Amino acid sequence: MKLFFSLAALGLWVGTAFAQSVNPGSISGSLVDSATRQPVPFATVAVRNATTLIAGTTTDSAGTFRLPSLALGPYTLTLSSVRYVSRNQSVNLTTDQPAAVVGAVPLRSESRTLGEVTVAAQKALIEEKGDKLVYNAEKDVSNVGGSAADVLRKIPSLSLDLDGNIQMRGNSNIRILINGKPSAMMARNLADALRQMPADNIKSVEVITSPGAKYDAEGAAGVINIITKKALQGFNGSVMGSLGNLNRSANTKLSVKTKKIGLSFSANGYQFRQIREAQTLRTTLFEGRPLNYLSQRSTSDNTGTGGYGEFSLDYDPDSTSRINFSANAWGGSYPNNSAVINRLTDPAGNTLQYFRNDIQLRNPYGNSQFDLGYTKTFRKPAGVTSEREFTLLTQFSRMPDNYFYTTNRYTLGEVDQLSFQQRSTNYSRNKEYTLQADYTHPFLVRTGQDTTQLKLEMGLKAIGRDIGSEYRVEQSLDGQPPLVTDPAQSNDFDYRQQIYSGYTALRIEARRKWNMNLGARFERTVIDGNFMTTGTTLANQYTNLIPSVTVSKGIKSHTLKISYTQRIQRPQLWFLNPWVNASDPRNLQTGNPYLNPELNHAVELGHSVTTKAGLSVNTALYWRMTNNAIEYVRTVDEAGVSLSRPQNIARRIAYGLNMNLSGQATKTWTLNGGMDLRYVDLNSPALNQRNNGLVGNLNISSTYKLPHNYTFQSNANVNSGWINLQGSGTPFYWYGLALKREMLDKKASLTLGVNNPFNRGVSQTFRQAAPTFESDTRSFFVSRSVRLAFEWRFGQMSAGGKESRKIRNDDAGNR
DSSP states (O other): OHHHHHHHHHHHHHHHHHTOOOOOEEEEEEEEETTTOOBOTTOEEEEEOSSSEEEEEEOOTTSEEEEEEEOSEEEEEEEEOTTBOOEEEEEEEOSSOOEEEEEEEEEOBOSOOOOOOOOOOOOOSEEEOSSOEEEOGGGOGGGTTOBHHHHHTTOTTEEEOTTOOEEETTBOOEEEEETTEEOGGGGSOHHHHHHHSBGGGEEEEEEESSOOTTBOSOOSSEEEEEEEOOOOBEEEEEEEEEEESSEEEEEEEEEEEOSSEEEEEEEEEEEEEEEEEEEEEEEEEETTEEEEEEEEEEEEEEEEEEEEEEEEEEEOSSTTEEEEEEEEEEEEEEEOOEEEEEEEEOTTOOEEEEEEEEEEEEEEEEEEEEEEEEEEEEOOOTTOSSOEEEEEEEEEEEOOBOEEEEEEEEEOSSSOEEEEEEEEEEEEEEEEEEEEEEEEEEEEEEETTEEEEEEEEEEEEEEEEEEEEEEEEEEETTSOSOOEEOGGGOEEEEEEEEEEEEEEEEEEEOTTSEEEEEEEEEEEEEEEEEETTTTEEEEEEEEEEEEEEEEEEEETTEEEEEEEEEEEEOOOHHHHOOOOBOSSTTEEEOOOTTOOOEEEEEEEEEEEEEOTTSOEEEEEEEEEEEETOEEEEEEEOTTSOEEEEEEEOSEEEEEEEEEEEEEEEETTEEEEEEEEEEEEEEEETTTTEEEEEEEEEEEEEEEEEETTTEEEEEEEEEEOOOEETTEEEOOEEEEEEEEEEEETTTTEEEEEEEESTTOSEEEEEEEEEETTEEEEEEEEEEOOEEEEEEEEEEEOOBOOSOOOOOOOTTSBSOO
16 A cells, blocks of 8 residues: 555656646637627637647637647638637737737628528437447437336347346446446345336446457456436536336436536435246256155245435535536345245156245345545646646445345145254445545647647556455254254354556647557466364455456448457356355355456457448457356256355356447437347356357337427347356347437426337246256246336436536446
């Protein structure tokens, strides 16, 4: 840490040294209407030399402007505004007169009178922005009243199974961020977290498949950044409520923004319901011969309840500095109760066990997070499009994530008899401390008449994670009180992880549409673990140098891109926790504190084109290889009891094709679609298992603007199923319809949405095979849903202010 603080101080000193100005010239003045002599606000002022655009600005509300930091020499001012004739004016900055004042420049009004114009163009739902794919969730009215899982299900590069487990191009090791920063909420059971986040809070989703050196190396598959809705400058807010058979929510947002101070507050409460039926047939094998057969039938109907709140404060001491503070908290409880009927038979058909297991499992969870940051910007050199910037950021988060279950086993017969009881408590914690410093320095390189924009980025970061789990199991072997603690299933586990990292990246933008990003990131990881009850310890240290390179070339309306990067996936808390979930005594599940990190190599070749008709097509060929890939592996003992735990397998390879299309068929009709097709090969020589095959997913959405402020939208998703080391799942589909009506001068809206209206639910069969077992599990999820949502927006909104910088663990520190 002393080394980190010393380097951070050095970075601050270097950043300050770069801040000194080298261009003494400036041009100032104002624009007025030639007839009325009234100011012309928000007009465009551009400065050019003989060949190049040097700088630009806009006039303020009083019509005045100022262009600082200009080199001495002759310039041409180009002054323009809507409804006015553009005007050029020559200015010469000399040593004797470096500051030119052009006075009140008159602009002549155009003589044309425009009739009423109706703008019907719509922002595309899916946009390709070079290094990322952006899904504009707020433009998709079918999301209203749903969950984050409903949103992510519609993004081409992503796929979700019926349980909500997510993959990016066939890899489930994904880093998910909220507004560019990590959320402990997403570090727990990710599928549950996505179901608990309302879609109404999501503005857009960024999918980053080839992150550069400025991004943390975490996330073997890539990074998903969920951008939530934020109020703009002024006083404004909104309230929203939705009712439905599977989702209900209510939220409010308030914001006050003045010239120097910004305050915002948001609060949300929600409920979600999940109804599921499942049937499993499993054969236990020994040397290829069946030992016994297990049949399980389960039903569950659970409703989770929770809430979310966030407060933020921004203070701008001057035009180049910002101090920001934010605090947010999640909380709630997710029950997962079920009734499971078990029948175990031998090869001759004799019943060995026949019982019902009633499970009451609850997961009270919470998360609190605090961010404090300082940002300093410096004047831009002439001709440079971005600012020099230094940031110092801190973050602390705390997430208690507890699991409690009680299981009662009843022997089935003429009279059901309680024969076994077990109660388990698992108190787990995850504290995280982060300190980060970043510096960005843009500059120009001139070669003859050509200029090249360069941006040097460098930074340092330290993360400390304190993870713990205290678990106890009490049980009665005959079902009668009292319950007695079982020492073999009880322990206290303490796990600490420290990560020290630094990066350097260079972005190059040449005039002839050549772009290059080069970077390297160094990360040092130190791990210590301790099973305090048994006195068992573990320790690990590793160092990674993560290179990245992206080269792109624009050719008219086409862009070609090639990239290579490495990623590292450290095991998450969910994978590490050694607590055994034995709520289903025939299917045990646990974590593995001895996991090693994954190391992922990724190559991508991309092409994008936008036609004159507005059709955008983005295509990518990719190859990914992961060493030490983490997969859940199941083993079954001779008694027919299975144990699932994450393990490092040797290798996971994927070859894929990803394509996205977006465009407007007419002025009022927008179509979007996407496809991801990949060949997956998983191999584990140590486990003597291998599985491969072709998988993919396809989605399409359509938005139609109707008269009288109505919008109709439809979407559909088809998934071929998944492949993992031990098995594969069958295909399934999802579709939805929505109708939105804007009212009250577009300050309010009413949205009716339905999912899978012509089917009660969706089924999927998952088949697994290994040397010790074969199994088929058929799951049925109730998915037919209807919801009605109302939103009212109030106050005045205008764009303004600058973005506050926050810690982005596993993502860009600042952008």
